[in-house]
Amino acid sequence: MADTSIGTPEQLRDPNYTPALHRAIPLGIQHVLAMFVSNVTPAIIIAGAAGFGFGSDAGAQGFPDMTYLIQMSMLFAGIATLLQTIGFGPVGARLPIVQGTSFAFIPIMIPLVAGKGVEALPVLFGGVIVGGLFHAFIATFIGKIRFALPPLVTGLVVTMIGLALVKVGIQYAAGGVPAIDKPEYGSLLNWSAALVVVFVTLALKFYAKGMLAVSAVVIGIVVGYFYAMAMGMVTMEGIATSWGRAAPIAFPVPFKYGFEFGFAAIVGFCLMAFVSAVETVGDVSGVTKGGAGREATEEEITGATYADGVGSAVAGIFGGFPNTSFSQNVGLIAMTGVMSRHVVTIGALFLILCGLVPKVGAVIRTIPIEVLGGGVIVMFGMVVAAGISMLSDVNWNRRNMVIFAISLSIGLGLQLDPKAVQYLPDTLRILMTSGLLPAALIAIVLNLILPEELSDEATEEVSGGMAGHSKGSLPHDGHA
Numbered sequence: 001m002a003d004t005s006i007g008t009p010e011q012l013r014d015p016n017y018t019p020a021l022h023r024a025i026p027l028g029i030q031h032v033l034a035m036f037v038s039n040v041t042p043a044i045i046i047a048g049a050a051g052f053g054f055g056s057d058a059g060a061q062g063f064p065d066m067t068y069l070i071q072m073s074m075l076f077a078g079i080a081t082l083l084q085t086i087g088f089g090p091v092g093a094r095l096p097i098v099q100g101t102s103f104a105f106i107p108i109m110i111p112l113v114a115g116k117g118v119e120a121l122p123v124l125f126g127g128v129i130v131g132g133l134f135h136a137f138i139a140t141f142i143g144k145i146r147f148a149l150p151p152l153v154t155g156l157v158v159t160m161i162g163l164a165l166v167k168v169g170i171q172y173a174a175g176g177v178p179a180i181d182k183p184e185y186g187s188l189l190n191w192s193a194a195l196v197v198v199f200v201t202l203a204l205k206f207y208a209k210g211m212l213a214v215s216a217v218v219i220g221i222v223v224g225y226f227y228a229m230a231m232g233m234v235t236m237e238g239i240a241t242s243w244g245r246a247a248p249i250a251f252p253v254p255f256k257y258g259f260e261f262g263f264a265a266i267v268g269f270c271l272m273a274f275v276s277a278v279e280t281v282g283d284v285s286g287v288t289k290g291g292a293g294r295e296a297t298e299e300e301i302t303g304a305t306y307a308d309g310v311g312s313a314v315a316g317i318f319g320g321f322p323n324t325s326f327s328q329n330v331g332l333i334a335m336t337g338v339m340s341r342h343v344v345t346i347g348a349l350f351l352i353l354c355g356l357v358p359k360v361g362a363v364i365r366t367i368p369i370e371v372l373g374g375g376v377i378v379m380f381g382m383v384v385a386a387g388i389s390m391l392s393d394v395n396w397n398r399r400n401m402v403i404f405a406i407s408l409s410i411g412l413g414l415q416l417d418p419k420a421v422q423y424l425p426d427t428l429r430i431l432m433t434s435g436l437l438p439a440a441l442i443a444i445v446l447n448l449i450l451p452e453e454l455s456d457e458a459t460e461e462v463s464g465g466m467a468g469h470s471k472g473s474l475p476h477d478g479h480a
Helices: 021-050 057-061 064-085 106-113 117-148 151-174 188-207 216-230 236-245 263-292 298-318 328-336 341-356 358-364 369-391 398-416 426-433 436-449 456-460
Strands: 099-101 323-325
Touching: 021 064, 021 099, 021 106, 021 117, 021 216, 021 328, 021 341, 021 358, 021 369, 057 064, 064 099, 064 298, 064 323, 064 341, 064 358, 099 298, 106 117, 106 151, 106 263, 106 426, 106 436, 117 263, 117 298, 117 436, 151 188, 151 263, 151 369, 151 398, 151 436, 188 216, 188 369, 216 369, 236 358, 263 298, 263 323, 263 328, 263 426, 263 436, 298 323, 398 426, 398 436, 426 436
Parallel strands: none
Antiparallel strands: 099 323
16 A cells, blocks of 8 residues: 555656655665565575585685675665666666566576586676676567567476575575585474574565565564574674674675686576566566556666666676566565655665675675575575466466476476486586576477467377366456
């Protein structure tokens, strides 16, 4: 419900309206809290996959590279958000869109860095830069490619992203990948810390309202953090050491890790840019419908896609990951009813400030991996749920069932057993074992080339009598 004390109904629907500062500042920080944990989580996951995150030898030095990646995640989420809210020429929708590090690219990035340490980062960031530039290029014809990515394809891809990541949540909750062969992996203590986060998050989601519900994950992690302190998993000495090692202020370093052009990285990031671009189109439409009660204009959609790509490319230069619009904030705008882009600009400035202060990253890195695991289980589970929600819009005729079946079988199968393609050339193997790219490509190609009609008999023989007949519509009460 919109708070009319902030402005008139007409003002609240106007992206150019600026509420009074004492109202605008807390509203802006709300947007940051709604996406904060999701924004820094990819940096922690990639650092862990590469081998310089939690549980690695880098702990003795205070995880300097992971802290830097966290710092860049905050800084460039803020900068990319400013591109959206303020705009720069054709770049930016000039709408209250919050940008953040994209989960979509994590299944692509993990095979690129797995166990290779900091040495893997030049190729990774080369892919981020080229992928970002390609993403910006997509903006010039975004309206013309939407036909190739219907809900069947986008729903499948989002579901696959979530399925690729849920394993990470379970591993974190049990103690982290480095602890897998140790006795404490999967201990009751580890799981108790993760479950505290899960239960607090669920309680707030279902029984709280307003900002408490929107910030459920971050509050759950804070509660889990205090629980971990009470159980001796975090010590004040450890927090003080981490805080003391971090500089009070630090600026981004261009090409800190260098960059290289790797074929697998470039192909992977460019292909995922298509999916991210379509996701942004959906978010822009959601913002204008929820906040202003209208459809997004072609200029807004194009500008938002440009901002996605430019923000990602610039982030890659300094050691940041691909950025995309954050869907959490679409719901927040619908909840508050405040469409002001200047409110989100304030949130962006807060993110930039956090990104310039390494001590913020120093505190984040003291969060036990088990506590983070609880939050990740919820977040990545919600990604799967979002994908299934998209799939509910699909007309589940026989043709679409076959496309989905083949795409999911191959994509998920390669994810579960990467050794199945161990004899492929390195580049192709990395692309295939992401699972996500083969699934998306198969779905896109089959959707474009298969005839619209498929006889009933064509699927009955391979479905074991369990053919679905749903048209994809959900029960409703007659209201739009």
